[in-house]
Amino acid sequence: MKFRSLIIKNIFRNKTRSLLAILGIAIGVATILGLGLVTGGLATSAQQALTADAADFTVIAGTTGGGGGPDGASGGGAPGGQGGQQLINQTKVSEIQQISGVQTAAGVLRTNVDINETNNTTNSTSSSTSTSGSTTGPSGGSGQGNFRMMYSVIGIESSNLGLDDIVITNGTVFSSDNQVIIGEMAAQSLNKTVGDSIVLSNQTFTIVGTYETGNFQDDRGIVMSLGKLQSLSGNTDTISLILVKATNGTDASSLADIIESKYPNELSTSTSLSGMERMNNGLEIIESGSWAVTLLALLIGSIVVVVTMVKSVVERTREIGVLKAIGWTNKRILTMILGESLLLSLMAAIVGIIIGVSVVEIISSTQIIRGIEPAFSAILFLEALAVAIFLGIIGGIYPAYRATRLSPTEALRYE
Known part of the structure; x- marks a missing residue:
């Protein structure tokens, strides 16, 4: 054998x-x-x-002022008050888009406003709001004791909402310049819902959806098309930050370093990978x-x-x-x-x-x-x-x- x-x-x-x-x-x-x-x-x-839609990092101006840094939780929080942020020429978006390893680059304009609700009726559709430098809080009225609340206004193209962790919870995304979506917390504060109207800079907008981001400041905000906010704020062809998503297989940190080296002292990057690290x-x-x-x-x-x-x-x-x-x-x-x-x-x-x-x-x-x-x-x-x-x-x-x-x-x- x-x-x-x-x-x-x-x-x-x-x-x-x-x-x-x-x-x-x-x-x-x-x-x-x-x-x-x-x-x-x-x-x-x-x-x-974690990386399905959200941006991997944020590109901001090389020198910021007034607390204009991005918020890590959403890829870029609201900068400081009006005039306190360093803006970027919008042409940088297309330039960064051409860099090898960049899947998507999207410009975002952010500002903060005081919103004064002048008609606090039970029919919220008929109520209106306006921006003002000396306004009261969202509880309505102008008497003593009311406090002012700042609301974020974000300008971004509707196709890029996912890059900023903006998730629609009710209704739809905006499809025209006279439509906006409103954060869940802002909707509660202002007693607004889908179908209501809101006035910003003497222009009336229809609320077509509500959203959440998980970021307190952004959820107290309003989102509209980038071009419309640029027109309202007078910041034509400028943006606050650029959201960048790397292609599959590209290291986001290395890509961020490449962008910084390409625009020394002009642009800087802020990675938003704390969630990934956890x-x-x-x-x-x-x-x-x-x-x-x-x-x-x-x-x-x-x-x-x-x-x-x-x-x-x-x-x-x-x-x-x-x-x-x-x-x-x-x-x-x-x-x-x-x-x-x-x-x-x-x-x-x-x-x-x-x-x-x-x-x-x-x-x-x-x-x-x-x-x-x-x-x-x-x-x-x-x-x-x-x-x-x-x-x-x-x-x-x-x-x-x-x-x-x-x-x-x-x-x-x-x-």
Whole structure:
């Protein structure tokens, strides 16, 4: 009988023991593979969710004044009051758009205004507002005790709202210069809703939608088309900042450095990746937990292999004694036991990979874990295979060593 055939035959001499060993190792491999698929999918889904539409960083004037810096939470908060911000020539938008690695560049004009509600009636559609340098708060009236509230007015093209984390919660986006959308907090303060009108700089606008950004200041604002706000404010062909989204595969930080080096002392950038950094920290914790489970699976798998192979050696003590008596060397016996252990682990790896992939696919298709797609990769499958080989070697070393230490005379007397 050939040596390889003997190894295969030895594995199946006790089918129950071998099948239990294969199942135990397979569960460990399936656990490792499944965790890798889910953790990788979670990382990918989180990154896609964080960077699906929002800008990766903001470009502002090289020298700012009056608190004109962008807000990290939304890719660029409102600058300081009117006159307190450094504006950028709008031609810079098209120039930055042409830089390699830039997917989208969008200009944004921001300003703050006092809004005075002069008609606080129950029919909010008929109420009007106006901008003024000395106005009262949104509660209406002009008596003593009312306080002034500043509201952001943002000019941006409707197709670029996602870059500034502006999400429509009710109604639609504006489609003409006489339409605006209003932040949820501003709508509550001003008692406005979709279909109402609002007056800015003596011009009446129709509110066609409400929005949220998660940024307190922006949610107390009004958004209109960029061109219209430029006309109202007299800032023709100028903007407050540029929102930039990098193409897939382009490092946003490196791209920001390129833009700064192209416009030294003229433009600066402010990355808005704090949310991504927090998510990455969370993913690192998840990955650490995954590694802990992986190590536990490796430990259990190693114990299963060791117990199985030790029992196999014990049951075959007389056989090993005969083999040594007829001239088998310790090296050959060592190779046989390790070969059985490796083959057992490789068979378990195949079963484990099938189980792991099947379970993850079932979880994905049934949406038990929503929004996560398995992150299949050749490296992950190779890692699972490497784990099986590792278990086979580690689990077979002691039983193989024990077999080589058997004395032929004692082994032949073993009952």
